[in-house]
Amino acid sequence: FDCLGHDLILRKLLALGIDGLAKDWVASYLKDRTQITEIQQNLNGKKCVYRSKPLPVRRGVPQGSVLGPFLFILFTNDFSVFINDDNVETIMYADDTTLLFANDTSHELVTSILSSTDKALQYCLQNDLAINPSKTTHINFSRRHEQIPDIPNISTEQRTKLLGLTIDAELSWGDHINALTKKLSSGIFVVKRMMWMGGPELAKTAYYAMVESHIRYGLISWGSTSEANLNKILILQKKAIRTLAGLGPTDSCREAFKSLKILTVTSLYILAVVIYTNQLDLPRNEDIHSYNTRRAADYSLPIHHTTTFSKKPSYIGRKIINSLPQNLKDKRGNQLKNELQNWLVERPLYSTKEFFDLL
Numbered sequence: 304f305d306c307l308g309h310d311l312i313l314r315k316l317l318a319l320g321i322d323g324l325a326k327d328w329v330a331s332y333l334k335d336r337t338q339i340t341e342i343q344q345n346l347n348g349k350k351c352v353y354r355s356k357p358l359p360v361r362r363g364v365p366q367g368s369v370l371g372p373f374l375f376i377l378f379t380n381d382f383s384v385f386i387n388d389d390n391v392e393t394i395m396y397a398d399d400t401t402l403l404f405a406n407d408t409s410h411e412l413v414t415s416i417l418s419s420t421d422k423a424l425q426y427c428l429q430n431d432l433a434i435n436p437s438k439t440t441h442i443n444f445s446r447r448h449e450q451i452p453d454i455p456n457i458s459t460e461q462r463t464k465l466l467g468l469t470i471d472a473e474l475s476w477g478d479h480i481n482a483l484t485k486k487l488s489s490g491i492f493v494v495k496r497m498m499w500m501g502g503p504e505l506a507k508t509a510y511y512a513m514v515e516s517h518i519r520y521g522l523i524s525w526g527s528t529s530e531a532n533l534n535k536i537l538i539l540q541k542k543a544i545r546t547l548a549g550l551g552p553t554d555s556c557r558e559a560f561k562s563l564k565i566l567t568v569t570s571l572y573i574l575a576v577v578i579y580t581n582q583l584d585l586p587r588n589e590d591i592h593s594y595n596t597r598r599a600a601d602y603s604l605p606i607h608h609t610t611t612f613s614k615k616p617s618y619i620g621r622k623i624i625n626s627l628p629q630n631l632k633d634k635r636g637n638q639l640k641n642e643l644q645n646w647l648v649e650r651p652l653y654s655t656k657e658f659f660d661l662l
Contacts, residue, residue: 386423490543530654598625
């Protein structure tokens with residue numbers, strides 16, 4: 304994208320209906336810029352500066368600008384239409400593009416993969432874009448552990464990083480948890496320093512910025528990991544809480560979680576999946592039958608035969624909402640979010656089993 308011709312960018316914008324003054328404004332932003340190369344050198348204690356002659360910039364978008372990512376999104380807006388395959392979902396976030404393939408047989412899957420990757424290469428050639436093979440990986444997710452043939456010039460990995468989450472082929476999230484514990488350990492060190500330098504309020508602010516923000520990121524996905532993995536996060540969370548509450552290394556943290564109004568990792572996960580599920584238009588029992596029963600307003604739970612399905616956010620979210628007290632179950636939107644958060648603050652949970660046992 305750094306090397307795209309300005310006329311090509313403007314043609315793509317025109318195809319999206321951006322014309323007239325708006326197009327002229329973008330053109331003036333891109334064109335009539337110059338650049339120089341500057342070299343600084345110290346010779347015998349004297350600073351010397353050498354500059355090249357200004358040369359016109361005929362290609363590319365100014366780096367570090369707000370408009371850069373926006374123009375890239377507009378430029379690649381037609382990528383998914385170009386792929387045009389019912390067996391592939393195109394997921395795009397800025398310049399990170401993921402092709403998600405699903406099929407019933409490995410043969411059909413390979414056919415779809417080869418066809419769509421070939422189309423992706425054609426798209427890049429037609430639009431003057433370059434694919435970086437060293438940053439492109441292929442990962443297989445399969446309950447039957449079927450071997451999918453390698454894709455030419457693309458490495459097959461057992462784990463890969465996507466938008467800050469480390470995803471493994473088994474979807475165990477073990478690699479992500481290991482990476483996360485390192486970040487949290489660094490954050491806890493900062494919390495301890497802030498406690499010593501600025502007191503409890505500053506340390507609590509550091510906790511939200513350096514610890515809880517990392518826990519919350521992608522939690523709706525990796526929060527379904529094993530209890531053993533979640534416990535690794537909880538142990539580190541307790542270290543931070545003991546620092547904030549001035550507790551000893553073996554003191555209980557439950558009351559400190561309550562007094563500090565901080566949610567455990569389990570409670571944060573419950574809150575995240577409930578908010579997500581509440582936004583979806585999922586069927587309830589009353590939508591399926593007309594019987595006026597006590598559970599009529601509960602979500603209908605689909606029948607499943609795999610552990611993987613039971614870990615889907617939309618499934619576990621329905622299961623949790625169905626188990627909530629009636630006064631919370633009746634709430635929607637922000638009211639549900641706020642009241643559930645207050646309810647969880649008063650009941651620090653160390654596992655999802657605790658939640659279901661409680662109710």
